Amino acid sequence: MSLLYPLLLSSALFGIGLYGVLARRNAVLMLLGVELMLNAVNLNLVAFDAWFADQLHTGQVLTLFTIAVAAAEIGLGLAIVLALFRAVRTVDVDEVGR
Amino acid sequence: MNLRNRPRGPWVYVAVTAVLAAVVAAWAVPELREHGWLVFGQSSSGPGAPLPSLSPDLFLFPQAAQIILLAVGIGVLVQIYSTAYLGHHPRYRSYALIIVLFLVAMIAVVGTTNLWVLLVGWEVMGVCSYLLIGHEWQTAEARSGAAKAFLVTRVADLGLVMAIIVIGATYGTYDINGAQAGALQDPKNGTLIGLLVLLAVVGKSAQFPLHSWLPDAMPGPTPITALIHAATMVAAGVYLAARLFPLYADSEVVLTSMAVIAAITMLMGALFALAQTDLKRALAWSTVSQLALMFAAVSVGLAESGLDHLVAHGVFKALLFLGCGCLMHAVGSSSLSAMGGLRRAMPVTFWTMTIGFAALAGVVPTVGFFTKDSVLAAIDFATEVENGPLPNGMAWVLLVVALLTTFVTAAYATRLWLLAFFGPVREARDAHEAPRTMTGPLIVLAVATFALSIGKHLDARIGVISTIVAALGIGAVVALWRRGSALGPAPAPLVSELGLDRPFSRWIPAVVTSLSRLVVDLDRDAVDVYPRGGASLVGLASNGLQMAQSRNVQRYATAIALGVVVLVVIGVVAT
Numbered sequence: 001m002s003l004l005y006p007l008l009l010s011s012a013l014f015g016i017g018l019y020g021v022l023a024r025r026n027a028v029l030m031l032l033g034v035e036l037m038l039n040a041v042n043l044n045l046v047a048f049d050a051w052f053a054d055q056l057h058t059g060q061v062l063t064l065f066t067i068a069v070a071a072a073e074i075g076l077g078l079a080i081v082l083a084l085f086r087a088v089r090t091v092d093v094d095e096v097g098r
Numbered sequence: 099m100n101l102r103n104r105p106r107g108p109w110v111y112v113a114v115t116a117v118l119a120a121v122v123a124a125w126a127v128p129e130l131r132e133h134g135w136l137v138f139g140q141s142s143s144g145p146g147a148p149l150p151s152l153s154p155d156l157f158l159f160p161q162a163a164q165i166i167l168l169a170v171g172i173g174v175l176v177q178i179y180s181t182a183y184l185g186h187h188p189r190y191r192s193y194a195l196i197i198v199l200f201l202v203a204m205i206a207v208v209g210t211t212n213l214w215v216l217l218v219g220w221e222v223m224g225v226c227s228y229l230l231i232g233h234e235w236q237t238a239e240a241r242s243g244a245a246k247a248f249l250v251t252r253v254a255d256l257g258l259v260m261a262i263i264v265i266g267a268t269y270g271t272y273d274i275n276g277a278q279a280g281a282l283q284d285p286k287n288g289t290l291i292g293l294l295v296l297l298a299v300v301g302k303s304a305q306f307p308l309h310s311w312l313p314d315a316m317p318g319p320t321p322i323t324a325l326i327h328a329a330t331m332v333a334a335g336v337y338l339a340a341r342l343f344p345l346y347a348d349s350e351v352v353l354t355s356m357a358v359i360a361a362i363t364m365l366m367g368a369l370f371a372l373a374q375t376d377l378k379r380a381l382a383w384s385t386v387s388q389l390a391l392m393f394a395a396v397s398v399g400l401a402e403s404g405l406d407h408l409v410a411h412g413v414f415k416a417l418l419f420l421g422c423g424c425l426m427h428a429v430g431s432s433s434l435s436a437m438g439g440l441r442r443a444m445p446v447t448f449w450t451m452t453i454g455f456a457a458l459a460g461v462v463p464t465v466g467f468f469t470k471d472s473v474l475a476a477i478d479f480a481t482e483v484e485n486g487p488l489p490n491g492m493a494w495v496l497l498v499v500a501l502l503t504t505f506v507t508a509a510y511a512t513r514l515w516l517l518a519f520f521g522p523v524r525e526a527r528d529a530h531e532a533p534r535t536m537t538g539p540l541i542v543l544a545v546a547t548f549a550l551s552i553g554k555h556l557d558a559r560i561g562v563i564s565t566i567v568a569a570l571g572i573g574a575v576v577a578l579w580r581r582g583s584a585l586g587p588a589p590a591p592l593v594s595e596l597g598l599d600r601p602f603s604r605w606i607p608a609v610v611t612s613l614s615r616l617v618v619d620l621d622r623d624a625v626d627v628y629p630r631g632g633a634s635l636v637g638l639a640s641n642g643l644q645m646a647q648s649r650n651v652q653r654y655a656t657a658i659a660l661g662v663v664v665l666v667v668i669g670v671v672a673t
Contacts, residue, residue: 022656093652
C-alpha cells in the first residue's frame with residue numbers, strides 16, 4: 001500500500017483539527033480539534049512504522065504512548081472546561097475572555 | 099556674677115578656643131623673637147623641588163606671628179563675648195564651632211609656606227564666613243548677604259588659584275619661600291602674578307570694585323562681624339598681598355593698579371561711612387576704607403607698615419564692633435536714630451568705644467595714630483624716592499587721598515561717637531550696661547589699643563600733619579554739632595552709595611537670569627528634542643505592537659500556525 005493515502009488522510013485530519021482549534025468558539029469543540037490533530041499524528045506514526053518495517057515497532061509504541069497521554073490530556077481539559085462552566089455559566093471562549 | 103546663672107555649655111567652646119590660642123601662642127611667640135621680616139630659604143623646598151609639594155611646612159615671620167596672635171586673641175574674646183550675646187541661641191553650638199574652624203583656617207593661611215595649603219585655608223574661610231554671616235538664615239537679608247559674600251569672594255578666589263598655578267609654572271615650586279628666593283634672583287611674570295593676586299585680595303578684602311559684599315554682610319551676628327573685620331577674613335587679603343609682594347614687586351602695572359584701587363576705595367569707604375544712618379554699616383564702610391590704607395602701604399613697597407596697621411586696626415575695629423554689639427543689645431537696633439545719649443546709661447561701653455573711635459580717627463597716643471603715621475610716612479617716602487616701584491606722581495595722589503581720608507575718617511568717627519552717646523536720649527530710655535562677659539572683652543581691647551603703641555616708631559613731620567588734619571575733621575563735626583545741626587541726612591548720592599552696588603544687585607543678576615533662561619530654553623527646545631523624539635517613537639511603536647496583543651488566544655494560535663506554514667514554504671522553496 002502506498003504511503004500516500006494514510007498521509008493524505010492524516011493531513012486532512014490535522015487540517016480539520018487545526019480549523020477546529022482556531023475557528024471554534026466552543027471550548028469543548030476546541031478540545032475535540034486538539035484530539036483530531038493528535039490522532040493525525042498517531043496515524044502518521046503508524047503509517048511510517050509500517051513503511052519502514054521497523055523491527056522494534058517504535059512508531060506503534062509511541063502511538064500507544066500518545067493515546068495514553070491524549071486520554072490524560074482530554075480528561076484534564078474537560079475538567080477545566082467543567083470548572084469554567086461552573087464559574088461563568090458558559091463555555092464560549094470569547095464570552096469567558098471578556 | 100552672671101556666669102552662675104548661665105548653663106555651662108557655652109564655656110566649653112571658649113575653652114577650646116583658648117587652648118587653640120595657647121598652642122598658637124606657644125609656637126608663634128618664640129618665632130617672633132627669632133626671625134626677621136621675610137627670611138628666605140628656611141624651607142626645605144627651594145626652586146626646582148618636585149612640583150606638587152603638599153608639605154605642610156609652617157613658617158612664621160614677625161608680622162605673621164602678630165597676625166596669628168591677633169586672630170586667636172580676638173577669637174577668644176569673641177567667644178567669651180558670644181556666650182552672653184548668643185549663648186541661648188538654638189544654633190549656638192554650630193556657631194561656636196565654626197568660629198574655631200574659622201580661626202584654624204586663618205592660622206593655616208598665615209602660617210603655611212605652601213600655596214595649596216594656603217588656598218585650602220583661604221577657601222575654608224570663605225565657607226565659614228558664608229555660614230556665619232548667614233547664621234540668622236530665617237531672615238532674607240542674612241541669606242542674601244551670605245550668598246553675596248560667598249559669590250563675590252569666590253570670583254576673587256579664581257584669581258588666587260590661577261596665581262598659584264602661574265607661580266608654580268614660573269618658579270617650579272609651590273613653596274612661597276622658594277618662589278620668593280627665585281624671584282630675588284630672577285623675577286619673572288611679575289605682572290601676571292601680581293594682577294591675579296590683586297584680583298584675589300581685592301575680593302577677599304572688599305576693595306573697589308568688589309567691595310559691596312562687606313557692608314551687605316552686616317546681618318551676621320555682631321561678634322562675627324568683629325571677627326571677620328578684625329582678625330580673619332579681610333585680614334587674609336592684606337596678608338596675602340604683603341606675603342607675595344616680592345613676586346610682583348618689580349611690576350609697575352600691578353603696583354599702580356593697586357595704588358589706584360586703594361586710593362578710590364579709601365576715600366569712597368570713608369565718605370560712605372560718613373553718610374550712613376546705621377552704626378554697624380558705617381563701621382563696615384570704615385573697615386573697607388582702612389583696608390585700602392593697608393593696600394596703599396603695600397603698593398608703595400612697605401608691606402610691613404601695612405601689616406602693622408592691620409594688627410592695630412584689628413584691635414580697635416574689634417573693639418568698635420563688639421561695642422556696637424553692646425549698644426544693639428541695649429537698644430535693640432543698630433540704627434543710629436535709635437541711639438543717642440547713651441553715655442550715662444552705658445559708661446563702660448562709652449569709654450571703651452571712645453578709645454576705639456579715637457584710634458580710628460588717629461588720635462595720639464592710640465595705636466591707630468602710630469600705625470597710620472607709619473603708613474603715611476611710607477607713602478610720603480614713595481613720593482620722593484627715585485626709581486621706586488611706584489611712579490612718584492601716583493604716590494603724590496595717594497598721599498593727598500590718604501590725608502583727605504584721614505580728615506573724613508576723623509569726621510565720621512566723631513559723628514558716630516556723638517550720635518551714639520551724646521544728645522537727647524531717644525528710644526532707649528531703659529538702656530542698661532551689657533553684662534560683664536560682654537564688657538570684659540571691650541576693656542581688654544581698649545587696653546590693647548594703648549599697649550600696642552608702646553615702642554612704635556614715629557615720623558614726627560607726618561605725625562604733626564596727620565594730627566592737624568584729623569583735628570580739623572573732628573573740629574568740623576563738633577562745630578556742626580554745637581550749632582545744633584543734627585548731623586542728619588547726608589547728600590543723597592552718598593546715602594545711596596553712588597549706586598555702586600547696582601552692578602551687583604541688578605545688572606549681574608539680570609544678566610545671569612536672562613542667560614540661564616536662554617540655557618533653559620535651549621535645553622528644552624534644542625537638546626531635549628532628541629530624547630523626547632526617541633521616547634515618542636518608542637511610544638508609537640508600542641501603540642502599533644499593542645494592536646497585536648488582542649488578548650484572544652485563538653488569534654495567537656492562528657499566528658503560530660500561519661508562521662509554521664510560512665516557515666515550511668520558505669524551507670521548501672529554499673531547498
